[in-house]
Amino acid sequence: MGGPAVAGGGRAGGCGGSAALPWLLDCHDLLVSRYGEASPGPAAAVRQELCWSAAGALGRVILQYSRYTGDAAALDHALTLLHEACHSGPSTGPAHAVNAFRLGAGLWTRYEWSHCRTDLDAAISELQQAHRSFQAAAEDTDALCASTGMSLLGYALHRRFELTGCSRDLDLASQALRDAPCDCRVV
Numbered sequence: 001m002g003g004p005a006v007a008g009g010g011r012a013g014g015c016g017g018s019a020a021l022p023w024l025l026d027c028h029d030l031l032v033s034r035y036g037e038a039s040p041g042p043a044a045a046v047r048q049e050l051c052w053s054a055a056g057a058l059g060r061v062i063l064q065y066s067r068y069t070g071d072a073a074a075l076d077h078a079l080t081l082l083h084e085a086c087h088s089g090p091s092t093g094p095a096h097a098v099n100a101f102r103l104g105a106g107l108w109t110r111y112e113w114s115h116c117r118t119d120l121d122a123a124i125s126e127l128q129q130a131h132r133s134f135q136a137a138a139e140d141t142d143a144l145c146a147s148t149g150m151s152l153l154g155y156a157l158h159r160r161f162e163l164t165g166c167s168r169d170l171d172l173a174s175q176a177l178r179d180a181p182c183d184c185r186v187v
Helices: 020-037 042-069 072-088 093-114 117-136 143-164 167-179
Strands: none
Touching (some): 042 072, 042 093, 072 093, 093 117, 093 143, 117 143, 143 167
8 A cells, every 4th residue: 555656665645655754743843833832032033933934834845755755744744834934924926926935835735636626626715815916016126936826717717607607717717827928827
């Protein structure tokens, strides 16, 4: 039993696939459990800044790991961290845009694996937030990340149109895909 074979002879779907994953998951647990323990004052602001940025970086790594191995539990861990980064970090600007994009991309991945409609709706919501944040901070954002986000938003909206028949989703999908540069349309 277990998932597909991965580098190093381990199996995906559990912690045996990589020696680094248990350590990463320990970091995840520490970030999620210690976030609310910050005392008031300047140290609390520093701790909060470190928590959301570390959560975003760690979430990105675990998301990549889960996609590589097909490990659904790792994907859930990544989404927890990315949610923490997106909703505990800045609410505007380039950092928020990147965090919302990564969370939306992770939710899209889970939707592709599970076909759970709530994941699709949540992915669209996060990708729309990312798009608004990218637009508001256009001069400070990563153009490739913004373009990839537009492309992914277009695909997600089109998928929802296929499921619901809602013409507004089709119109929004068409617009998003038109706005994404041609070299960024591969998701």
